[in-house]
Amino acid sequence: MGPLIVNEIISPNTNFLIAFFIGIAFGFILEQNGFSSSRRLAGMFYGYDTTVLKVFFTAAITGGLALLFMSLFGWIDLSYIYINPTFLWSAIGGGVIMGAGFIMGGYCPGTSFCAAAIGKIDALAFIGGIFIGIFAFAEGYPLWESFYKAEFMGSPLLSDWLGLSRGVLMLLIILVALAMFWVGEWAEKKFARKDYTINQR
Numbered sequence: 001m002g003p004l005i006v007n008e009i010i011s012p013n014t015n016f017l018i019a020f021f022i023g024i025a026f027g028f029i030l031e032q033n034g035f036s037s038s039r040r041l042a043g044m045f046y047g048y049d050t051t052v053l054k055v056f057f058t059a060a061i062t063g064g065l066a067l068l069f070m071s072l073f074g075w076i077d078l079s080y081i082y083i084n085p086t087f088l089w090s091a092i093g094g095g096v097i098m099g100a101g102f103i104m105g106g107y108c109p110g111t112s113f114c115a116a117a118i119g120k121i122d123a124l125a126f127i128g129g130i131f132i133g134i135f136a137f138a139e140g141y142p143l144w145e146s147f148y149k150a151e152f153m154g155s156p157l158l159s160d161w162l163g164l165s166r167g168v169l170m171l172l173i174i175l176v177a178l179a180m181f182w183v184g185e186w187a188e189k190k191f192a193r194k195d196y197t198i199n200q201r
Contacts, residue, residue, distance in 0.1 A: 027114050036115035038106025038122060039196060045103045047191035050184030057177040064170050071166075088151035105129065 010018070034040045034051065043049025070076040102108055105126045107115060112130065115123030141148070159169040 027117060030111060030114045031118060035111045036118055036120065036123070038115070038120075041108070041111060042103060042106040043196070047187035048193045048196055050187055053180060053184050057180055061170075061174055061177055064173060068166055068170055083155040083157070085155050086153040087149055088153055090148045090150065093147070101129070101133075 030036065033055070035055075040049050041052060044052040067076065067078065067081075071078050098108070105112070105122075107123060107126045109130055112123045112126040116127055159166045162169065164172070
């Protein structure tokens with residue numbers, strides 16, 4: 001729970017308990033919004049259901065605005081937020097593998113567990129593939145370690161990379177999101193399928 005542990009506001013055990021309930025709530029919300037459906041998730045790639053795009057852009061805007069305003073009000077110090085280091089080629093390679101798995105299996109790792117929790121067999125098969133992939137990566141790590149660590153870029157911020165202030169970048173992201181929402185609505189009409197409705201789960 002971020003700074004709550006290091007400042008001894010809550011204990012590690014309480015942290016795990018809170019995380020447990022947050023995880024349950026997150027899974028419940030995913031399932032209730034149809035994210036346990038491989039057809040809905042794969043629909044993003046085929047254009048007939050762009051719910052995933054809308055949800056992720058909305059989450060990015062909400063989180064970004066929250067951090068921006070909390071920083072402006074002095075409620076949070078952004079310099080203390082950990083940013084994963086960037087290894088360019090492994091990020092690109094991982095993105096390609098993740099995207100291919102997503103479109104073929106119809107799930108991402110999180111949604112596969114959500115679907116498995118309600119008994120979907122295809123999700124269980126997908127989870128099996130996840131563990132096979134983890135095992136293969138770990139066992140074969142010496143073979144692709146150099147690729148994995150290639151093009152280390154530190155922990156750059158998009159705002160710094162583009163030479164923009166955080167506020168201007170956030171505005172641009174909002175504008176891009178609005179444009180993508182419009183594209184999503186257009187795609188759902190353009191690529192609508194007779195055997196599928198947006199609310200279908």
